[in-house]
Amino acid sequence: MKISFYLNGKDTCVDVPADRKLVSVLREDLELTGTKEGCGAGECGACTILVDGHVRLSCLMTAAQAQGRRITTIEGLAENGKVHPVQEAFIENGAVQCGFCTPGMVLAAVDLLDRNPDPTREQIREGLSGNLCRCSGYVKIVDAVEAAAGKIGRGKSR
Amino acid sequence: MTTRMIEVGYPVPRFDARAKVTGEEKFAIDYSREGMLWAGARRAGLAHGVIRSIDISQAAALPGVYAVLTRRDVPGTNRQGIILKDQPVLAGRKVRHCGDPVALVLAEDRDVLEKALGLIAVDLEPLEGVFDPEDGLRPDAPLVHESGNLLHKAVIKVGDARKALGECDVVIEDSFEVPAQEHAFLETENGLAWQEEGGRITMVVSTQAPFRDRFEIAHALGLDVEAIRVVSPCLGGGFGGKDGATVQCLLALAALRAGGRPVRMLWRREESFSAGYKRHPVRMRYRVGAMRDGALHSIDCRLIYDTGPYAHLGVEVMALGMEHACGPYRVPNTLVEGLCVYTNNPISGAMRGFGVCQASFGIESMMDQLASKLGMSRLDIRLKNALRRGDRNGAGVTLVHSTGIVPCLEALGGHRLWKQSAKWKSEAGPYKKRGVGIAAVSNAIGYGRGLPDSAIARVDLTKEGKIRIYSSVADMGQGNSNAFVQIAGQILRQDGSRLEIIQPDTDLAHPSGSSSAGRTTYTYGNALIKACEDLREKLVHRATLLLMLDEPAGLVLLPGKVKHLPSGEEVPFELLGRVLSETDRIAVKEFVMPVAQDNVDSAKEFKLGFPHVLFSYAAHLVYVEIDELTGKIDVKEYLAVTEGGRVINPASFDQQVHGAIAQGLGYGLMEEVLTERGKILNPDFTNYIIPTSLDIPDITSVCVETEESTGPFGMKGIGEVGTNAPLPAIAGGVEDALGRRIRRSPLTAASVLAAPGGKGATG
Amino acid sequence: MREVILPGSIEELWRCLDDKPQASVYAGGTDLLVKMYNGLFDPEALICLDRIEELKEVGEQGGSIRIGACATHSGLLEDPLVRKRLPALWKAIGGIGSPPVRNMGTIGGNICTASPAGDTLPPLYAMKAEVELLSREGSRRVPIPEFITGPGATCLKRAEILSAVWVKKPEGYNLHHFEKVGLRSALACSVVSMAALLRLRPEGIVEKAALAWGSVAPTVFRCPEAEEALAGKPLCAESLSKAAELVRDGVSPISDLRADADYRRAVAGNLLLRLVDIADEGKGR
Known part of the structure; x- marks a missing residue:
């Protein structure tokens, strides 16, 4: 399934299974390894990302749910090389x-x-x-x- | 990279912090390679049984499965283990705990891997198991190993403790029990390995002991040590749980059978629970005798360690626990018996506090009770007996190095939290009871006798003119590599922009011991000082040559250059980097930690790991508030006074203190690996709970500095000592509040409510 | 691979359900996706309600508040209507999981999961909430105790969704309390929880009480005997202790990894004793 979203300030499109864990899309398909996975059950928060500015757990989201969303991972927080x-x-x-x-x-x-x-x-x-x-x-x-x-x-x- | 001067003694921000806050830092789990296969182990799922057959045909036939391996595919001895090698890489004949691997699958992706693992049919004939160490010692107990269930028995004996008990004015007796604790690092055990052309294996792995890993892998798989390269990036936590092979042997085996393709192994959280190491469950029985004035006269105790099915570091953990069983006190007569018993429970091993955590609960609980019995304050009885330099400790070792428990206790006694404790207790609200607890603890540094605790440091001037440190002890988060950067910055007078550090790579760095035992910065740091001094001399001498001076006098190092002060002439590092040959840009030095020089004859059964001569000390104080309606314990205030020689980085010092306390509070209040017939009932973060940000109070960390003349810049390791005090301090606080001691950890709300004074079933 | 469909409206949802009648419907995913990703559950397809704005609305209708099933816990915490009018529910929601879990999880999900430990359930039971069940054929309203039929079980029919929960504004109650006992202070599953609504006369006499407990029975436990025992009595340790005994007699807790039955039984009663101080604090304010 083709999924488009706005990732760290850029339009991004991936072709992945719709039910793939969003954290795997980020870490493995997009190689954004700053987002971690520690438990796979929503209990540790290592996979936290911002979806439309609010914290969400990317281990408990399907890839499809990213469609059209504004997603920020840790890699997208610094602006013009200046850290937040x-x-x-x-x-x-x-x-x-x-x-x-x-x-x-x-x-x-x-x-x-x-x-x-x-x-x-x-x-x-x-x-x-x-x-x-x-x-x-x-x-x-x-x-x-x-x-x-x-x-x-x-x-x-x- | 920062351009501020990097010096010793200041809270210099960690050099790795920037990469970690931006997500750039690559942990082992973040490495991947083109064409990577996924490896995974089929676990036994039964604690004790004979393998009748393993049918891999269905799994092997699954599309996407590259290979399925069993015991028959393992070259070499198939045995891993740090000292005693009794753990199979793949179990072939029998399984001894639920996490034993019986088959290894290599698959194209994770989904196929999971499916294939489920298709392996393992036919096991169940055997009676040993799930309690004391049951395991009965003559009719089933055998975990044919050699018997008693892995090791040892005694530390000073004077005549049993006779001396008869001479005491008061004698008290009590028993305690602590369960297994999980390390719960956030990055589970994982690695990536591949076979190079020519057959060498390179492995990027989350490990505390990259150099030792090569020997374990080589022994288990029949390989040449030099045929294995281990790279150890920053760890996402270790705490002892990555000291010793986790994925290493399985992963190397997979790499050998992957046709040159890279292979990744990543334990899921549940697998990390079932196959990973734990803090030893221990049962303790103490008899402590003292004179009327509070002076300890005799301690007689027995500690039984449930080591699980494999030796791993069990004997060494027990040895250290026994060595600390009499606390940081002067006791003329001691008898410490230890039994380390094989069971079919999960594997016990190293964890921050390494056996001391458990024993501290025992001895400190006894000290509280002794204080009550003698009508002394808990602080006074500890001060009365606290070790001073020159004393012999409970293991008969003369303390010739810095010994700071007295100043720790004095600082605690002078703190407002101690002075205001009575007032605070009197102000408890409705259905609340308050108590204050304290604990005095120590923790040895280094391996002890029996093998040299050594490190080899390498520091280079790079071709580009930077100073590069080749660390050979892994950084699991404790910040040792930052201390190394500070040491190099201090000696070579460089700012952050000139300093680099390479995490351990066995091909680049020189062999050193593990990242453990509070030795990491101490041992490598001492070696690094020598290496930096060597490099400094080299740079000055080469600059002398380039400037055509008579002699090196008047030359100093400054950021990025060597300067001749009388003339103002400079030689930039860039120039030195270009003109010096590669071999001339390298400094390599070694350090070996001192050991006890006493003729210590108090224990004869330890081949290694006993005794120690260097210790760090701490005194902790806790305010606990108990809700009488629910039994919930709230930690309201926490004070930690720590002595670890001089401090290289006060911020890192506090980080270690805070973190150790958080793990200790988890251990004291909520953490317990629950098992039923060897199977873990809570193998996940839903049911095995660790403290959240709302469970840990603000912690006051006070540093009592001494000078440890053998330490790098006077320091000693303090990473572990802080873990030992929270449990006994909380237990003391709860007793102070309720008037009754709880003798088993964790001190859950249910255990508090069940105690008289709590509002139990009858309200 | 299974399909994941994100309908944007209820109309679209019905079409999706026509196409994929076997699909599992979810909102926040904090429960269902944990099970799915850990291999405990293998749905044919997924329908996510995340994009249906009309399911997220909160509003007043007459004497009742209607909360859309897909309102997230975080959304409800910020909703003035919930905070002011339904303080016991508001407090219960504030103790759910953690901030990210509350951003994702929804009140409808909490109800449909029907866990005996569901945090929103005791206040909803105490306030006699009703759930609104919607299908293409229309909607029906069911009292929550009838909707939840057992641990993890509801009477939700195929091709039907929980669209909203209706709560009558608990007028006349002047003490709204919720307490959750977990094994830690966040990310905790409740071991015992209690919602209590009291109407107190100025002189401290209990006129009316509505009480409900979580995690002490297969579904939320109500105790009319305790409510009756308190009615007309002063709010004091003595009357509460008597009521607490009735509660302990009535609960049917289980022992599990988190706590044993004795603990749950004792604490279920004990929590009532706190009400004196809650009332005192209320007066102080």
Whole structure:
């Protein structure tokens, strides 16, 4: 089945089985390996992508469901070689360890800050609660999102 | 790459962070090659049985199946294992746990692979199994291996513990139990392998021990070690679970039979649960005696480790657990007995805390009870007995290196969370009970005696004038490679734009030990310091030549160049890179970790892995709040005070502390691999639960710095020590709240509710 | 390969179902696709309701609120009508899975999955919700306890979909409570859950109570005995403890990997005791 969607700012068309897992389309057919797969059951969040700006689990979507959607994977977050403020904050705040949860975690944070630009730490924890991290204990990830919120907020008020 | 100076002692952002936040970092799972086949194992699904027959005909006939292999197709010994090689690559005669592989399928894609695996008919004659280590020791128990179910028995004996118990003012006795824990790294076991022309096998694999893997594969498949190249990109988590062969031998076998095509093997999450390694379930019985003033006088304990069906690192895990069974305390008389027993449960092995996690629950629970019995504070009794440099520990080793448990406990005692604990407890809301728990722990560094804990570092000036480090110990996320970059940056005075690091590749780097045992940065870092100093001298000397100076005096390294300070003349690295021959641009140095110099005769049954001489220390404090209506334990505050020598990167230090605590809280509160007759009942992330961001509180990490004179820039590894304290600290907090101790982990809401003081069945 | 069809309207849906009468219909996919991708379920074709906007609408009609079956949990959390008028349901939805799961999963899916642990079910039962079932022939409304016939079982017919859920605005209740007990704080399946709606007189006497529990019986458990026992009594530990006993007598929980039956039984009753503090907190605000 031919499926067209807007991926990371580009019109994209793939010819894949309609019921193929979207994460496999991204990772294997389009070679966008930044999106990870950790459990295949919607429990870990490693496969998180943005669909029309909102977090979704690409391991629980059929390829057909991407039709016509605006999809952002981690590869599509930086603009003109400049990383997103959330990515920058993850780097600066020590929020990255093994890095396997990181792409999903970053996208979850981007969506969270879109909806709530000034979250409390508890709200950040809530917003990231679908993304498991086994390395960090989440503390520095929450720090990073808090820092990113501040940075984005200052950017907007300017 | 950043142009900031990369130095030791600062929270320099990890050099790998940028590639990881943009998704560019390639893990083993992200590698693929044209024409790739998929390999997968048919698992036994039965914990103990004799293989009557394996019918592969239907699977082999399925279109898209490239090959189906069984035991008969395995060249070599068909035996893998790190020390004792008792684990078959493909089971041929019998299966000893549900995850044993009995056939290997190579297929064109994953769907065909799954279908083919389902078409393999395995006829097994069920055997009685051993599912409890104590049952396994009965004379009439079924045998997991013909050699008997007792894999190893050992004793650590200092003084005369049993006699000394009679001399004590108080003696307490208790028993504890901990179940298996899953590593639950997010990147499951996987790799990609292919046979080069000429027959060599290259394997890109998620592994903690690339150099050792070659020996395991070579032994199992009858290959030459040099015929195997292992490449180990950054791991998506390891925690001990990728120390030792996972996919390696199966994947190499597949590559040998793939006609030169690349083969990928990727364990699904359920397969990772059933075939992967676990933290050992342990049963412990303790008798602890002390004098009226709180001084420990005698510890007599027995630890029984359920090691599963294969030796793997079972004996070594037990050895380390036994070595730590008396805690970070001075005890003149100790008797620690350990039994490591084969069962038909999942395979136990290395996991962060390596046997110490379990024993810490035992000894720290005893310390709490001793404090109550003697009417002392939990902090005071620990301080009273805490080891100081020069003391002999419970295994009879004199601590000649940095020993920081006293300053850790003192810092805990001075912290507001300790001082305010009584007030905080008194402010519990309706149906809430509050408690505060503490724990003091240590964790040894390195392999211990019996084999050299060594690393060989290589650092190059590249042709392009960059400094390139060839790491030979894998980075599973702990950030050792960042520490290496910092060390090189510090010694060679370079900024981030000049530094590169290559993850382990056995063809490029030099042999080193595994990424484990808190040794990674310590051992390789020490080797790297020497290599960097060597390279620095080389660069200065060659610059002397190029500048036609009399002698190297006055020459210093600066970012991208060597500068002659008196004249201001410079030699750019680019020039040095061009004019130096390849062999002249390389520095290679080795380091071997020191071992105990005592004539330690407290244990005779350990061939290797005992004793240790370097330890890191930590004291933790936790505030727990229990909901009386549901039994749910909420961790409200967490303080960790850690001593690991000097700190190379404070941010990485905290990362390790936080992460260890999160795994420890999971272990204490919710994680347990549930089995029934050896079959895992919760082999997925739906039913095996690990903490989410809402389950871990903010953690206060305090660093108590000492100087470890043998460590690189004074450091010791602290990756593991933090895992050992959360469970006993929580258990202590729960007892403080409820007035009753829970002796089995995890401390679930149900176990709390069932405890007197909880609102159990009668409300 | 199986076909995946994404009809854009209900009309189109009927045509798809005519073409593929054996197709499985799904909305968020958070339950069905897990099963399918793990080989537990092999549908002939899939029809995804994701694109049918008319199934996502939320609105008031008379004294009732009609929630389109394909409204996502996230959508409902942001809906002022649900938040203000149906606070117990709103709270239950907020505790489902995780943010991505709530972005994908729908209320209709939660109902049709008919899990004893379904988080939206106890509040819907307590509020006597009805489901609207739609087929080409027309629609029918069925009270939710009749719709869910057992664990994982409903009376949904072939070529029929759950199109909406109707909830009467719970006027007169001034305490709306939902509590879920899971094994962790997110991504958790409920071990016990309870929805409680109370009408409290100013002096603290319970006039009327509507209570429902999840995960303690094959389907949602109601306890008229406990509701009656509370009526006319002051909201206090003593009256709640008595009611809790009736609850513990009435539930029929199972033991599974998450918890044993004794725990579920004890906690099902215990959760009632929290109501005093919930009422106090409400007064404080």
